[in-house]
Amino acid sequence: MKTQELKILMVDDHPMIIEGYMHTLMATKKENQSLTIDIASDCDSALKAMKKAKSIGVPYNIYFFDISIPESSDGLYKSGEDLAKRVRMVEEDAKIVILTMFDEVYRIHDIIKTINPEGFLIKSDLTSSELASAFQAIQNNPPFYSGTINKILRKSLQNPITLDLINHKMLHLLSLGVKTKDLVKHLDLTLSAIEKRKKNIKELFFVEDGKDETLIKIAKEKGYI
Structure with missing residues (x-):
């Protein structure tokens, strides 16, 4: 051999x-x-x-x-x-x-x-x-x-929602308690761009009450955090 x-x-x-x-x-x-x-x-x-x-x-x-x-x-x-x-x-x-x-x-x-x-x-x-x-x-x-x-x-394969790396990282940071206004320190984005992305993410996850806490809860349940 x-x-x-x-x-x-x-x-x-x-x-x-x-x-x-x-x-x-x-x-x-x-x-x-x-x-x-x-x-x-x-x-x-x-x-x-x-x-x-x-x-x-x-x-x-x-x-x-x-x-x-x-x-x-x-x-x-x-x-x-x-x-x-x-x-x-x-x-x-x-x-x-x-x-x-x-x-x-x-x-x-x-x-x-x-x-x-x-x-x-x-x-x-x-x-x-x-x-x-x-x-x-x-x-x-x-x-x-x-x-x-x-x-x-x-x-993640069981869920149809697709997130790019920035949105994925944003979810992770929010789950750690980072405030929206402080995300600019971690992401190469303006505050307005961050707020727009977060709004879109909430729509993807059907967050009806608009709360970050609800978004994090749903994202964890679906395996994105």
């Missing part, structure tokens, strides 16, 4: 988590798989490893990106999400696995839309067996989504 040589970069700023991932993959790999695993703890060290791999003509086959890692010193890459977007643009054959503690609906939809990762795992869902299953699945039958991701996607 031909040996499958896989070069992997794991990016996470928690050493114990990285160690756990590495141990799981090495312990559960198939007999014909040979794994070379490099690690990085921030955007700068990840970029350095990626550039080195490319310079020697042996790029990574699989990337594991934690979303929340220290940004690059030049400020161009602020998260693992930004690194994943870079890989998606310049390395067509590479497979990407996103790992995160975040479970905000709008962020999950945005990552799937912009990165379309072969694997998407919420850390609170993650067990050793699920990581092992995800690792094999992304090579043979991607994508592999953990339970929380699948639950969010199933719920």
Whole structure:
């Protein structure tokens, strides 16, 4: 049986988590798989490893990106999400696995839309067996989504309302208690544009009393928050 040589970069700023991932993959790999695993703890060290791999003509086959890692010193890459977007643009054959503690609906939809990762795992869902299953699945039958991701996607598919990223983020911020007048600090929009969007969203969700509280309640029930 031909040996499958896989070069992997794991990016996470928690050493114990990285160690756990590495141990799981090495312990559960198939007999014909040979794994070379490099690690990085921030955007700068990840970029350095990626550039080195490319310079020697042996790029990574699989990337594991934690979303929340220290940004690059030049400020161009602020998260693992930004690194994943870079890989998606310049390395067509590479497979990407996103790992995160975040479970905000709008962020999950945005990552799937912009990165379309072969694997998407919420850390609170993650067990050793699920990581092992995800690792094999992304090579043979991607994508592999953990339970929380699948639950969010199933719920959104049951509802016909389509929201763009800005409206989705607006709902999320309102659910956190951000006032309408303060949304201008979080969104690249004028107050009048925000108020117009919010009015349209309320019409989409049939908010008859016009209250933000009612909008948030309905949006949560339908799986948009």
